[in-house]
Amino acid sequence: MERSECYADEVTAETCGALQNAKRVLGAADILEAPPDWAEVPRGRDLFVPGWGGFDVAEAWKACGKQIPSVAELRSYGYLAKYFPSVDDMSRMRLLKVLHSPHSLLARYVVQQRSFWCEAGRLNRLDEVEAYWLDFRVSNPSRALKEEPKRLLNRLARDRAVAEHPLIHFQHLSGQPSALFNEARLLSRDEQEESASFELSVLEDSHSIVRAAQELNNCAADYIRDVRQKRCALVVLRSQKKLLAMGEWDLHDQRWSQISEHSDEPVRSEWLYMYEQMEGEGLYPVKAVLLLPEVSDAKHFPEAGEDKVSIFSSGGESCLERMCNDTMFGLEPCLGWSEMLGEVTHAEAASALLLWTSVSPLSSECELNVHAVARALLCCRADPDVMTDCGWTSLMFAVMGQQQSLVAQLLEAAADVDARSAQSGRTALMLAASIGNMGLVCRLVTASAALDSAARIDGRTALLLAVEAGAWGIAEFLLQAEADVNAPRFDGKTVVMLSVEANQMDLMKQLVHRRADLNAKADGGLTVISLAMETKRMPGLKEILQTLANGQCDLNVSCPGKHPASALALAASAGNMEVVELLLQCRASVHGGDSRDICIGPLDAASRSEKWAAVRRLVELQADPNTGKSVLIQAVKSGEQDLVDFLCSNGASTNAMDEHMSASTAAAAANHPGVLKILAAARADLDASPALGLPPLLVAAQAKRWAAFHQLVELRAHIEVRDSELRTALIIAASHGNAKAVSGLVEQRAELEARSKSGQTALLAAARQQSWMVVRRLAEVRADLDAVETANAKPVILHLAETSQWDTLIHFARHGSNLEVRGQAGRTVLMYAAECGLDDVAWWLLKCQADPNAEDDKGETALLKACNRELEGFMRILWEGGAHIETAAKQSRIPAMSKLLRRWSGDDEDD
Structure with missing residues (x-):
């Protein structure tokens, strides 16, 4: 009882002391109790940490927010306000925790280096030095406390990097x-x-x-x-x-x-x-060479052939020499060498023999218990990461040989699962994927093999190699292991592109589910959608496109080719209406660019391929028929009257044209009169001519498209238009000898005397082409029968006479042609007729007032020419027509004809 009473007295005294000190220091008389650590503060300055100076007690008490804080709490708030007045709330809590133990090395370091730690960004690195000071074991830390924070942090970072x-x-x-x-031997004397x-x-x-x-x-x-x-x-x-x-x-x-x-x-x-x-002086020369067995499977591993392992240490050389035979090319393990593994004392030799053991299953002469030997060599400190001179590790050889247990041994020995071969840069996982061994792939992935390492030679990852090898199970496993689905191959192709090419729908759906980039572009601009469209005969094309659309693939991306186009354009050009409808349901754009756009629009592509069902469907869905090359022109060329009517009623410009033709000229060139009628009803300009072309009427005339020509004339197309040679439609029609076309133009009052650049009229053009029916028709409508191209040219009637076109000549004579024009040697048309003995022609010519007494350059008349040819009937017609007999009777070479002429004249002296 006495002992308990004494302990109670001590507690009461301590509590009273703490209360009195708190009242005195805080200046608050109404305090009823105080935390015990106030008992250790007999004076006010005992609150302060030696060397840190004092702080504002009242401000610290206010900042603390407690009725009676402990001395440690009050002190931490006081020095926080003194040394770190402007830190944020999160940093305040961090610093308060440090300052709560002011005598710790961490608190002393933070206060001494407060100019560095006052920034919030730097306070985030306080935990990096906290562990350092907690584990600090030096008896005199004063020198360490003076180390600058930057230098300390850098040193700690370096130590961590080494430890990693x-x-x-x-x-x-x-x-x-x-x-x-x-x-000194390299410097001057002054510098030595x-x-x-x-x-x-x-x-x-x-x-x-x-x-x-x-x-x-x-x-x-x-x-x-x-x-x-x-x-x-x-x-x-x-x-x-x-x-x-x-x-x-x-x-x-x-x-x-x-x-x-x-x-x-x-x-x-x-x-x-x-x-x-x-x-x-010689730096690591090759001491010895261990020859490896040659890999027999050159088909799957063309890079792995004859290989060796160089030995650079004397210890490794001597160790190998005890177990190998020395050949002229290098060392080879002797018979029964595996039984001598107890003599392997050097790690370099053990590593070389481990490589020899790992590659031996790939040789056709392997008789070694690989797993037992490998286990023994690993116990001899063989390094599984040592490479051959050609850059292969034991793990790579074990994977090539599909040695499951050997791979497990090497992985258990901490073999570098991500080591790369020297030439191609492939890892063990890539090799396992390329040969399609699911067991090895699973084991390597479980060993944390890097899934996305890419081969240096071709950029292939394990996933790409599995897809190329057709190992779909491995590909799905790698996808489940979160392999990168967007890693590109050397040509830019990704896994999703390869799956589309291989028509692997299940794999493609998984790739879409894992958000593969469906809009990535390979070399040449190839995309997933373009590769899908290349497989036009693929049965699953619709399913592929639906899957791509569900995966937010850009269906409007341009597919490369001679004429880049979107997927919808390709489907439309192929006339695949099922795919067209699917793409339209997936909201593929029906709009195309203008003629300057490299990419061909769907409507333009369909019209070029003459897939008119696709054209109609696209226009029904608000595709602009005036984009790209005019769809209307394409439809006109093909003579699709119903489609032309449909396009015109849906806003197609009837006057749209390119450099060479308009819709009207296209219809004229293609000889589609019905289409011309539809265009005229749609108010097309039938006289418009392209920059490098002709108006429709001239196009039809030049191309001999007479049905279209007559339709244009009926539709009142302008008939006086001219081509580059200034020829009118009448001249062209006449030159082609189309009498019906000429008659139609004449009825429309075409100008008969219009001349081309060379001076031709319609009559002259027809005569040049010897289209005599056209010539007669023009003569009937009173064309200028005496017109000539140049001053020295012959009139048409002379051509008629020279070519013996007597019917046309009579036609000319009856319609008023000049019969006195002179041809060769001054002959008239009557003389030509006399030379040929054409009585009826002479009769018509005389009836048309031809001069029977005209003389040629020799002074001969038509009567004299007939007389010399003994053409009695012709002579009588000329005599009755008023020919003078006297001259002919005197100059005739035929006496009988002269006598006959004198008898007709009544001079009968000779009788």
Whole structure:
């Protein structure tokens, strides 16, 4: 009882002391109780942390918000307001937690370096140094507390980077001595006093490489895998424990691949000389070569052929020599070597033999218990990541040979599942996918193999290789494992494109479900939709298009080709109405670009292919019939009267034209009078001419499209239009000898005397072409029968006489042609008739007032010519027509004819 009473007295005294101190310091007399830590504050300044100075107690109490805070709470709010007045709420809570223990190394460091930590962005990195100070074990931390935060954070980041890499000792690089150099021999005498010694040394473990990469600010850490795989060695140049440069030595080519200073700057010449000197002394020469069995399956693995493993260490060489035969090409394991595995003491030799064991199942002469030997070699510290000289690992060979248990052993031994082959850059997963081995793929994916690594040679991923090999089960498994569905191949094709080409609907649906990029473009602009449209005969085309549409594929993207077009345009041009209807239901655009647009619109494509059902359907769905090349012109060319009528009634421009034709000229050229009638009813301009073409009437005339020609004339097309030679429709029709066309134009009062550029009239054109029926028709309508093209040209009547067209000549004579024109040697048409003895022609000519006494250049008349030819009937017609007998009787060479003439004249002296 006495002891309990004494303890109660002590508690009461402590509580009273805490209460009195709190009242005195806070200046509040109404306080009834205070936290126990107030008992340790006999004076006001005892609140303050030594070296931190004082703080405003009243402001701290107010900021705390409690009725009576503890000393630790009051102190943390006080120093927060003093040193960090402008931080945000989240940072306040973080700092309050640190300042709550002011004597901790973390709190002391934050206060001492408060100029750095006062920024909220930097406070987010406070946790990086918190663990450091909690684990700090140095007895005198004053020097560490003065380290700048930036430097400390960088140092901690470097330490973490090193710790993230497992420590790997490169056994094949061990034993190479460092090269020492003295800079004095490279400098002038004035500089020799300040010269320093240099050392070139090989980095023999992974942590050394990471630290060197940090110090030199380069990417040397990325070369750890290459060094481990015996591709290269990294050599650093240091002076007074400071790294200056790094060089990459190619172990197989025995040369420096690159040498650089800090931040990959080019190395200076004097340091380069040191590296060259080290090379001259011999840097990791090949000590021995282990020959590997030749891969017999060249079909699936053309890259893997004859291969070997180079040995760079003396220990590895001596270890192998005990177990191998020495041939002229290299070492080969001797008979029964697997029973001598207990003698394998060097890791490089064990790694080489592991490669030999892994490749042996791919050889046709494999008689080795692969799994037992591999297990023993791994126990001998064989590195599963060592590569052959051609760049293959044991895991790759095991996958090639489809050795499930060997693959499991290597993965259990922490083989690098993402190592790449040197030539193609393929991984074990890519190899397993390419041969279609589902078991191996599953095992490698379970071992965290990178799903999306792409081969350097062709850009293929495991998923792409599986699809190309037709391994659809593997492809689906990789998709479920979240493989990248949009990784492109070397030609830009993605998995979804390949699945469309292979008509794999199930796979394509999975790709769409996983949001594959359905609008990606491969080389040449190929897209998923264009590849689908290329397979026009594919039974599942409708299903493919529906799936693509459900996946938000752009159905209007241009499909490449000679004439780029959308999917709807391709379907319309093929006349596939089922696909057209499907695309329209999926809201494919029915509109196309104008004539300047590279992409052909659906309506334009359908019209070019003359798929008129598709044209009608597209126009019904508000497709503009005036886009691209005129659909109306195409329909007119084909003579589709109903479609032309439909297009005209749906807004097609009847006067639209390109450089060469309009709808009217197209109808004229195609000889479609019914179409012309429809166009005229739709108020088409029947006289419009394209920039490089002719009006419809002239087009019909030149092309001899007479049905269209007559229709245009009936429709009152302008008949006086002219072509580039200034020929009218009448001249052209006459030159073609179409009497009906000429008659139609004459009835429409066409100008008979219009002349072309060469001076031809319709009559002259018809005569030139010897279209005599047209000539007579023009003569009947009183065309100028005496017109000539030039001043020296012959009138038509002379051509008639010279060509013996006597009926037409009589027609000319009856219609008033000049009968006294002179032809060759001054002959008249009557003389031509006399030479031919045509009595009826002479009678008509005389009746038409031909001069029977006209003389030619020789002075001969028509009567004399008839007399010399003894044409008695012709002579009588001329005599009765008023021919003078005297001259003919005197000059005639035929006495009998002269006598006859005198008898007719009544002079009968001779009788």
